[in-house]
Amino acid sequence: TIFSIIFNSLSVRIHDPNDGNWHLIPNGIGGNNQQTSQNMPSNLNYWIEGEGENLFTIYGNSLLLKNPLKPGQFDINLRARLQRKGRIYVAEHKLRIIVIDDELPQLYPVFEKISHEFNIDPEGHFPVVFPPLNASLAGGGSENIRFNLFPARSNDPTDGIEIHPKTGQIRVRRSFLRHFPSGKGGEVFLVVRAVNQALNDKQQKYFSDASISIIIKQKLIPPLKFESTLYRYILSERQPSGSILENGPPIRILEPNLHSNIRIRLATSPQTVWALKHFGLMPNGSLMLKEEVDMEKMLDKSQGLIKMEVVAEDISEGKEARAKVEIQLIDNNEHIPVFTPLFPKFYLQPETLFAGHPIGKLSVKDEDFTDRQGDTLAFRAISGNASNLVHVQRDGQLIIKDQNAALPGAYTLLVEVQDFGGLSARTTATFILLNYGEKFTSIQPGMEKGILEEKDLEKFRS
Missing domain, CATH: 2.60.40.60 (Cadherins)
Incomplete structure (x- = not known):
C-alpha cells in the first residue's frame, strides 16, 4: 500500500x-x-x-x-x-x-x-x-x-x-x-x-x-468473438483436395488488430472427429478441403450435413470464443438404381382383389446417399399386358386397377425407376393371377418363397 x-x-x-x-x-x-x-x-x-x-x-x-x-x-x-x-x-x-x-x-x-x-x-x-x-x-x-x-x-x-x-x-x-x-x-x-x-x-x-x-487507463479491448455465430458452406461430393470453399464467408474474429496471441482451429464432437482430416483452416480464414469426401460413407441420419466448431483461443489471457460451422454436402449421383430382385414376381388371388387394393411394392437399391433416403426414387409403368390390371404409383406401390380386367394367367409390365439425379433403370415385373379357390402356399411344389419354376409358369399361361 x-x-x-x-x-x-x-x-x-x-x-x-x-x-x-x-x-x-x-x-x-x-x-x-x-x-x-x-x-x-x-x-x-x-x-x-x-x-x-x-x-x-x-x-x-x-x-x-x-x-x-x-x-x-x-x-x-x-x-x-x-x-x-x-x-x-x-x-x-x-x-x-x-x-x-x-x-x-x-x-x-x-x-x-x-x-x-x-x-x-x-x-x-x-x-x-x-x-x-x-x-x-x-x-x-x-x-x-x-x-x-x-x-x-x-x-x-x-x-x-x-x-x-x-x-x-x-x-x-x-x-x-x-x-x-x-x-x-x-x-x-x-x-x-x-x-x-x-x-x-x-x-x-x-x-x-x-x-x-x-x-x-486500461485499453478497452472488445471481447473475443467471431464475426458470425454460424458459418454455412456448400460442398459438392468428390470435390478434389485443395479446393477452397468459396460459397461462405471467411472465418474471422472481430477486430483482430486488438487481440494478440490468437490461435484459431477447427474442432468437432467425438462422433464427427473424422471430419478434421478432410477440412483445414487457412490463415486468411478460408475453409479448405484437405481430402475429398465420400458422402456415401456418412450415416443417413446426418442428412449429409457436417457439423463442426471453430475455436479462437487467446493464449495469453486464457480466453476462448466458439462458433458453429456447417457444411452441406451435395450428392454426386454416382450410382444407378438396381431392382431387387432384378425381375420381381407377384402372385394374386382373385378372391381378395378389388380396385385400389395394394398388392405389393417394387424394391430398388441405390447406393447414392440422397437416394438411400427412400423418397427420391420415382417409378412409372412403361408398357405391358398388365397395364389394365395393375397401376404403378410414383413411390413403387402396386395398386389393382380393375379386378375384372384379366383372367387367371401370367401378365408382365415394363417398369422404370429414376433417381434424384436422373439415372434410371428398367425391369419387367411379372404378375401371376391364380384361379378361384387355388391356394398359394409355400409348401406347393415350385412355389417356395413365392417363386415359380418355368414349368409351373407355363401352366398359368395356357
Whole structure:
C-alpha cells in the first residue's frame, strides 16, 4: 500500500495483483472532516508513531494539530492498517513538516497542491502535457525555483516522462506505454521536488515535495468473438483436395488488430472427429478441403450435413470464443438404381382383389446417399399386358386397377425407376393371377418363397 495526502486528509490505496493497479479504498477521502470520519470503513485504521505522537492526532482520516508548532522541522511516521478478505495489510509513510518563523527569510518553496492525479488514455494523442505544478517561495516569488522528479518506488518507471525545470510542467511521451504491455493499464507514483536555488545552496536543503500519481487507463479491448455465430458452406461430393470453399464467408474474429496471441482451429464432437482430416483452416480464414469426401460413407441420419466448431483461443489471457460451422454436402449421383430382385414376381388371388387394393411394392437399391433416403426414387409403368390390371404409383406401390380386367394367367409390365439425379433403370415385373379357390402356399411344389419354376409358369399361361 502507499499513501496519498491531501491537505489534512489521509487516504490509502491497495495493489490488486489481478490487474496490476492501485485502487483507492472507498471513503478514504472526503471533503468534510466530520463527515469523512463518520464514513471511515471499520476495517481501516490510521495512527502516528514517533515524535509526531505529541504534536498531531488522527481523527478518522484527518490529521489534526494538537498544539501550535514552533519554527523547525518535524518528522512524522504515519501508519495504516487494513483488514481485507481475511488478510491484514500495513503501510508506512514518513512525513516531514517544516514550520517557518515569520521573522526569518522564508526560503522554502510551497506547492499550491501537494498531491496530483493525472490520467492517460493509451489511445489518445501524444505527447500528453499536464498543467504546471505551481510553486512559489513562502516569502514570495518563483523565478529561482527549479523542478525535478524521481520515482516514489524503485520499480516506478520514469523514462518517457519529462518535467520542465522552470515551470514544473510534465510531459509524457508514447514510449512510456511500453511499460504497460497488452493494454492492461496501471499506475505510477512519482515525486516532484521544487528546489530554491537562489542561495547557491549546493546541498539544496530548501525544497518541498509533491506526490504525483499517473494512471494509465486500461485499453478497452472488445471481447473475443467471431464475426458470425454460424458459418454455412456448400460442398459438392468428390470435390478434389485443395479446393477452397468459396460459397461462405471467411472465418474471422472481430477486430483482430486488438487481440494478440490468437490461435484459431477447427474442432468437432467425438462422433464427427473424422471430419478434421478432410477440412483445414487457412490463415486468411478460408475453409479448405484437405481430402475429398465420400458422402456415401456418412450415416443417413446426418442428412449429409457436417457439423463442426471453430475455436479462437487467446493464449495469453486464457480466453476462448466458439462458433458453429456447417457444411452441406451435395450428392454426386454416382450410382444407378438396381431392382431387387432384378425381375420381381407377384402372385394374386382373385378372391381378395378389388380396385385400389395394394398388392405389393417394387424394391430398388441405390447406393447414392440422397437416394438411400427412400423418397427420391420415382417409378412409372412403361408398357405391358398388365397395364389394365395393375397401376404403378410414383413411390413403387402396386395398386389393382380393375379386378375384372384379366383372367387367371401370367401378365408382365415394363417398369422404370429414376433417381434424384436422373439415372434410371428398367425391369419387367411379372404378375401371376391364380384361379378361384387355388391356394398359394409355400409348401406347393415350385412355389417356395413365392417363386415359380418355368414349368409351373407355363401352366398359368395356357
